[in-house]
Amino acid sequence: MSDSVKLMDVAIWRGDATGGAYEHFEVPAQESQTILDVVSWIQQNQDANLTYRYACRVGMCGSCAMMVNGTPRWTCRTHVKKVLDGNKLTVAPLRNLPVIKDLATDMDPFFDKWVEAEGVHHPSKTRDDAIELIDPKSSARVEANTGIECINCSICYAACDTVAGNTDYLGPAALQRSWTLYNDARDADKQGILDAVSGTGGCHNCHSQGSCAVHCPNDLNPMKAIAGLKRATAMSFLKNGR
Amino acid sequence: MLDIRLYMLQRLSALFMGPFVLIHIAVMIYAIQGGLSTGEILGRTQGSVTWFLFYAMFVIAVSVHSAIGLRVIVHEFLGLKGFALSTLTWTICVVLLFMGGRAVTAVTML
Ligand code: SF4
Ligand code: SF4
Ligand code: FES
Secondary structure: OOOOOOEEEEEEEEEEEEEEEEEEEEEEOOOEEHHHHHHHHHHHHHHOOOOOOOOOOOOOOOEEEEOOOEEEEEEHHOOOOOOOOEEEEEEEEEOOOOOOEEOEEHHHHHHHHHOOOOOOOOOOOOOOOOOOOOOOOOOHHHHHHHOOOOOOHHHHHHHHHHHHOOOOOOOOOHHHHHHHOOOOOOEHHHHHHHHHOOOOOOOOOOOOOHHHHOOOOOOOOOOHHHHHHHHHHHHHHHHOOO | OOOOOHHHHHHHOOOOOOOHHHHHHHHHHHHHHOOHHHHHHHHHOOHHHHHHHHHHHHHHHHHHHHHHHHHHHHHHHHHHOOOHHHHHHHHHHHHHHHHHHHHHHHHHHO
């Protein structure tokens, strides 16, 4: 690196639910710098009013996702070098969610849909029963395991064009959660899960184009989980009429 | 905008349509070898119960399948929903049934 500090041109979306615009900042480039570092630098050095959200800074909590140069990304684990477009960066709030202020979105619709999709555990035992032994090699458990590393970051939800076009659509993460629970031997309401994902916003609206799988920072594949739900609901429809 | 019922209807109509399309094309290629006039084609199809049933089912499958497909596109691109969306779905289905029905009766009825 040369002695003179290289300055990046960073456009940050500023505004709230009623609207807003991009504001440009000059930010010194550093070795090993993440998008979250850039946003934090602006907040600490240029405008203390800049609003954004993060917690863990190590890719665990799922709270720091934003649109970076038009792509949804976890900003704490995205290196500037990987995404810098010439000398420019554009950072905006996550797509498909209402904005609270600046880069912070309201994630309620995203989480409400987890509950709507019956993405909640339905216990089959009480605290007095013995702990159920689960065979980690059983095919259902292996399938369930493919979805459990989800960090609820909403990146797939932001990447999904079906969510953009159909506000009722439950979205990739919530449906993947339903599929995980459907395959969990300890869940006692499988039909309830299938019913919950069979409505007008359910799994059958997925166009299987896979943006969710492409953008998931943890390399999960919600599209595959949704295909599983489509199969299971179709079988249930043919057998039980629902 | 697809619940399980519409989804199954669309998949099942597609399941029917696949073989229908193949048979339709295969018979066409087979029949016109050596040349065939409109009169000769109508001579074979008019009064044929088999061709009437074949094309009647074809038209039903196409009408159901297209109406549901267009419903999804119209909802996602134009935001139409609720009663308006259902009305549009049914209208598309009925118009296609009517147009297809006319064609089928013209070709297969005496
Ligand atoms: S595959 Fe389905 S859930 Fe994933 S982004 Fe596409 S439409 Fe959305
Ligand atoms: S599936 Fe992936 S992208 Fe979607 S919320 Fe979970 S971790 Fe994030
Ligand atoms: S801050 Fe927790 S995942 Fe980025």
